[in-house]
Amino acid sequence: MIALEFPEINSILVWKDIFPNFPFNKVALIAVLATLISATIFLLAVRQSHKEAPKGIRNFAEMIVEFVEDGIVMQTMGKDGLAWTPFLLTMFMFIYLCNVPGIIPFFQMPATARMAVPMFLALMVWVIYNVTGIKHQGVGGYLKSTLFPPGVPKALYILVTPIEFISAIIVRPFSLAVRLFANMMAGHILLVTFALLSEALFQAKDKVLIPVGILPFLMLVFLTSFEVLVAFLQAYIFAMLTAVYIGGATHPEH
Amino acid sequence: MPTAIVTQSNGRLVHVRLVSEDTTDTTMPEEAMLETTVLEDGVTGGEATPAQLKSAAGEAQVTVKAAPNPIAPTPKEALWSAGSFLVLFVILRYFLFPKLKKGMDARYADIRSDIEGADTVKADAQSAVADYEKALAAIRVEASGRIDAARQTVDTERNAQLAQVNARIAAARAEADQQTAAARAAAQGQVAAAVAQVATKAAQLASGRAPDAAVVQAAVTAAMESAGSR
Numbered sequence: 001m002i003a004l005e006f007p008e009i010n011s012i013l014v015w016k017d018i019f020p021n022f023p024f025n026k027v028a029l030i031a032v033l034a035t036l037i038s039a040t041i042f043l044l045a046v047r048q049s050h051k052e053a054p055k056g057i058r059n060f061a062e063m064i065v066e067f068v069e070d071g072i073v074m075q076t077m078g079k080d081g082l083a084w085t086p087f088l089l090t091m092f093m094f095i096y097l098c099n100v101p102g103i104i105p106f107f108q109m110p111a112t113a114r115m116a117v118p119m120f121l122a123l124m125v126w127v128i129y130n131v132t133g134i135k136h137q138g139v140g141g142y143l144k145s146t147l148f149p150p151g152v153p154k155a156l157y158i159l160v161t162p163i164e165f166i167s168a169i170i171v172r173p174f175s176l177a178v179r180l181f182a183n184m185m186a187g188h189i190l191l192v193t194f195a196l197l198s199e200a201l202f203q204a205k206d207k208v209l210i211p212v213g214i215l216p217f218l219m220l221v222f223l224t225s226f227e228v229l230v231a232f233l234q235a236y237i238f239a240m241l242t243a244v245y246i247g248g249a250t251h252p253e254h
Numbered sequence: 255m256p257t258a259i260v261t262q263s264n265g266r267l268v269h270v271r272l273v274s275e276d277t278t279d280t281t282m283p284e285e286a287m288l289e290t291t292v293l294e295d296g297v298t299g300g301e302a303t304p305a306q307l308k309s310a311a312g313e314a315q316v317t318v319k320a321a322p323n324p325i326a327p328t329p330k331e332a333l334w335s336a337g338s339f340l341v342l343f344v345i346l347r348y349f350l351f352p353k354l355k356k357g358m359d360a361r362y363a364d365i366r367s368d369i370e371g372a373d374t375v376k377a378d379a380q381s382a383v384a385d386y387e388k389a390l391a392a393i394r395v396e397a398s399g400r401i402d403a404a405r406q407t408v409d410t411e412r413n414a415q416l417a418q419v420n421a422r423i424a425a426a427r428a429e430a431d432q433q434t435a436a437a438r439a440a441a442q443g444q445v446a447a448a449v450a451q452v453a454t455k456a457a458q459l460a461s462g463r464a465p466d467a468a469v470v471q472a473a474v475t476a477a478m479e480s481a482g483s484r
Contacts, residue, residue, distance in 0.1 A: 013324045028334030035342040042350035050357025051364070062358055065351070085355075086347040093346075094339050116331035121339070181325070 004200050012192050013113065013185070030111035034097035038090070068092055072240050077247035084246060087128075091121065092239040095180070099231035102188050103224050110231070113185040115177070118238075122177035125242045130169075133249030145252035176241060180234050187227045194220040442478065450474045 015025040045061030048054070054062050068089045073081045098117055102110030111117050133142040146168050147161045194216045201213030322328070450470045457465040 008321075009324045010321055014322050023330035024334065025331070027331045028338075031331075031335040031338040035338040035345075038342050039345050039350065042346060042354060046350055046353040046357065050361050054361075058354075061354060065354060065358070086351045087343065089351065090339065090343040090346050094342055098335075111331075111335065114327070114331050115325050116327035116329075117335040119327045120332045120336045124336075124339075185325070 004197060006193070006196060009189075012109075012188070015109070026107070026109055027111045027114045027117070030098055030101050030107065030109070031094075031117065033101075034094050034111070037097055038093040041093075064093065065089060068239070072236070072243050076240065076243040077250070080250070081243065081247055084243065088239050088243055091242060092235050095121070095238050096231060096235035099184055099234055100228075102184060102191070102231065103227045108191070110184040110188055112180050112234070113188045115181050118177040118180040121180075121238065122173040125176060125245060126173035129242075129245040129249045132246055133252075136250050137252065142249065142252075146249075172245060176238065180238055183230060183234050187223070187230055190223050191220065191227065194223060446471070446474050446478055449478070 015027060017023055017025050018029065041057060042061050045058040048056070048058040050058075065085070069082065069085055072088055072092070073085050077084065095112060098111035100110070101107035102113065130142075133146065136142075137145060147164050148157060149160065149164060152160050197216040198213050198220055201209050201216065204210055204213075450467070453474060454465055454467065454470050457470070
């Protein structure tokens with residue numbers, strides 16, 4: 001029998017500061033790198049001539065912009081929402097680049113597996129869609145369109161209005177943050193679990209157990225590939241829901 | 255004097271670490287060489303109270319510190335992520351995205367313009383082809399008319415020449431017929447004269463007198479006409 005010594009949960013989620021007396025840990029480093037990488041991609045892209053057919057980094061940057069425009073903005077907000085493209089592009093790039101380090105050697109930690117990152121993003125989205133709604137419809141109009149959805153029998157407003165209030169004002173930011181955080185943390189813990197299990201089996205004193213280690217190792221490889229998809233999908237979902245909420249606040253009739 | 259930093263979570267001992275007083279780093283996790291000693295001095299199963307630890311650590315000062323909640327947001331991470339996001343947003347929104355988008359729009363406008371130009375050229379080419387085909391059809395009609403006219407002219411001339419040739423042939427034939435008839439008539443006259451002479455001679459020999467020349471001539475003529483009609 002082997003005894004798998006699983007590390008204390010904080011040792012795989014809570015990171016020490018990189019520099020003494022300076023509050024800057026691995027999660028902060030990933031967030032800063034996400035900004036630097038995104039800015040570098042677009043900086044290199046704009047330095048190439050736009051007159052020729054795009055290639056290399058410019059092609060990549062334009063592909064991301066078109067993905068956000070066509071796949072997120074146009075699908076949820078229509079042409080009126082194109083002004084939100086830079087914000088949604090920033091959000092998609094930032095979340096994706098905070099997710100991906102979960103499978104990059106030496107980092108092996110998605111920044112979004114720490115509640116601070118999704119919480120900040122969700123709160124920001126909450127503020128933005130509420131402010132946008134009030135700006136477009138006025139306080140009364142926004143509250144009316146949010147809390148009193150049209151087409152519902154008046155008697156049902158007794159039930160619907162509190163539900164809509166809880167849903168739009170409280171649950172939305174909470175679900176937005178928790179969805180991203182929980183998915184990324186669960187993926188991170190799964191990767192750690194199978195990595196530790198593989199290591200334990202490969203280094204088992206009982207030689208019979210060593211070949212068995214291939215099973216968790218294969219699972220580790222599969223989960224790593226799966227996390228590539230999850231990193232993209234979670235960034236897409238977060239940006240998509242942000243666009244839906246802002247679009248709903250801007251055009252409640254839709 | 256060393257300080258024992260005890261980390262607990264939900265009343266359970268998570269980590270014990272002895273540090274000297276000047277050490278300020280209290281973050282976890284980090285292996286401590288004295289951890290085992292402390293735990294073996296009466297603390298079992300990872301469950302310990304501060305009093306137990308204090309007695310286990312002897313004269314050491316005991317500080318009990320709760321383990322950080324793994325899902326609780328930490329201010330420094332929130333601030334760094336917020337700062338990074340906002341910096342990226344400002345860079346993209348005000349500098350890089352407009353430049354990239356402007357370039358994309360300019361290129362798409364060029365492509366649209368090229369496509370429209372190509373459409374115009376295509377329409378012009380189609381119009382030219384239509385004009386060409388129209389002109390070709392007119393030329394074909396004209397050529398056909400000219401060919402018909404020429405054919406008519408040729409037919410007329412041919413018919414005229416044919417008529418002339420036929421007339422000439424007919425005239426020659428008539429002349430030849432006349433000559434033939436004249437020759438025949440001359441020959442018939444000569445034959446009739448010879449036959450009449452022979453008949454007169456024969457009759458004279460047979461009867462001893464010369465028959466009437468007119469009768470002989472009439473008989474010979476009748477005989478020759480009779481032979482000619484058979």
